[in-house]
Amino acid sequence: MPWPLYLALKQLFPTGRRFPFFTFISILGVTLGVALLIVSISVMGGFGREIRNMIVNTQGEVQVRATGLMDDPRAVMAAIETVPGVVATTPFAEGVVMLQHENKPAFPAIQGVDATRVDRVIPLRKFVVAGDYDALDDDRVILSAQLAMTIGARLGSKVSVYSPLLLEKLKADEILIPRELEVCGIFEIGHQQLDSSVVIVTLRTMQELYGLGRSVHGVNVKLADGVDPDRAAAAINRALPGDGVAKTWMDANEEFLFVLQLEKNMIFFLLLFIIVVAAFSVASSLLIAVVRKTREIGLLGALGATPGQVAACFCYQGVIIGVAGTASGLALGFTVVHFRNDLVAGFTRLTGSQAALERFYQFSQLPAYLSGTDLALIVASALVVSTLAGLLPAWRAAKLKPVEALRSE
């Protein structure tokens, strides 16, 4: 082991003494910073991943939309399916309706899906928590869980659906007869907004409600695993016969994802300052050590150490604090991430805020995901900042002349 590293270790962890306070505090500062970064970025990453899954699970990885209506969806789907990497396609039509059950109204978004094809692209079946997905036909509807609860609808309940087309009829003094649909299923995706305001009907029902004829609003596309959505979307655009435009889930939600990334970056930079403050504390303590150990530094020079080696000794102390703090910060951070839901549950039990948390954050469980890039960035930042903290004391130590250092009082 090079002696500067050996002496740095000995100065941080002296022989025969307990864990020194300076070392403990210095490592603790970096530990807390790294742990907070791990927890925050993991949770932000988790939200991002949940949102990604939610979007892909409800829209597919690529969505093709027509400027107006897509009059011949079969031709469009046939063209899309010629593109390599495309696994399946399914048409959709969407809008907003008024839903009523026992005088309780709601205004959910409505999705018309091709019950024979949708399951190949969007895993709706796995989100159905009550009832039978296969029972969906032109006279039935699947409600989102919160919505069903809000209007008091259960399996077998009849709900009245009022579409904008009925309003047109109302203007023409025609009799207003809502479409009666039977609830055959309840779904829950895990996203508060979708779970409280979406209903699913067959494509034909939706076309009738909106007077679309055989037209649809677009086509959702499922890609094979590992296929790059950007490339696939570009290839689909080239293959499309009409005026439709294919967008990846990322393009379609570009602004939302940008805000999400911006928030994540802001949190990273703000929490990084905890490590920076800890590094200032390390630098300050090491500078004091340089003053306190002036004569020892002089001794090292007298015994044959070069200024560079003396500097390395103090630089290593910053590195060791950084490595130890980062390692313990990772351990603490991942432990907190592992028990995050227990911690949140404990906190919400104490404060009685479970419902508010779900309503506000729209997720029933706190998600977590840390990418390798984020982990590497956190580790590298902590190590670089801690190493920089050792540079100023190292420079001061290297500047000391042995003869003057030995003479100092």
Add this chain to the structure above:
Amino acid sequence: MSDAAPILQATGLHKSYLSGERRLHVLRGVELAVAAGESVSIRGESGSGKSTLLNLLSGLDAPDAGELRWEGETTLPAARRGRLIGLVFQSFYLVPELDALDNVLLAARLLGPIGPAERARAAELLGRVGLAERAGHVPAKLSGGERQRVAIARALMNRPKLILADEPTGNLDEGSGEAVIDLLLALCAESGCALVLVTHNAAHAARCARRLFLREGGFHSD
């Protein structure tokens, strides 16, 4: 002086310091040659320039004028100083975080990787200075005399050809001081290394083969 080739040769050394607006001429043409295995004592009043001279002889400081040669070479890079010269200070300068054995080993560590041979030598030197049982003790657990003995062992660790000792008994009581001087002279004689001993103590100085007195920037016979 013995007939052996000098380990250290100082010719016409001058050194001065600024004290406020006055320049103090501490050394004025000091001449000194130290042969291998020779012991030389340097006495002098406080402020006579003994420590300044020792700093020049160890290559830690440079003279204003004059020439120094270590085994005939006019330069003394840090690593060569570590091998050629062992230094003993009045204030011991042990590293408080290291135990006695590691303090002795430090002298070898600074010059390169250490192995079993170096560990064995450090342990042997601690045994020679009577501290074999206290090898694992940090300086705070040792008495002043014991600390200085560790410092002597450290000075001898790299088998130097010259020991420069600056008031090695200055912080010790009379009994410990005597023991330290006995040890220093015995170990230097045993290892064949030359000794330059700076001291206030006439009795300690008298035990060296050659005795010099530093006064008004130059040597006089003691």
